[in-house]
Amino acid sequence: MLDCVEVLVSDYKEQDAIHMSINKYDTASGSMGRDTAIRCRSTMRP
Numbered sequence: 001m002l003d004c005v006e007v008l009v010s011d012y013k014e015q016d017a018i019h020m021s022i023n024k025y026d027t028a029s030g031s032m033g034r035d036t037a038i039r040c041r042s043t044m045r046p
Contacts, residue, residue, distance in 0.1 A: 002019065009015050 001022070005015055005018050009018065
């Protein structure tokens with residue numbers, strides 16, 4: 001997935017922001033740790 005981000009997003013700052021969001025999703029931190037977000041993990045793509 002990270003390869004896709006690098007191809008689709010040319011701005012390095014935006015790439016970094018996306019990578020941080022992916023990390024939050026994977027670790028269920030911040031708003032990604034809310035019950036609603038955790039439930040949606042099985043039905044929605046990141």
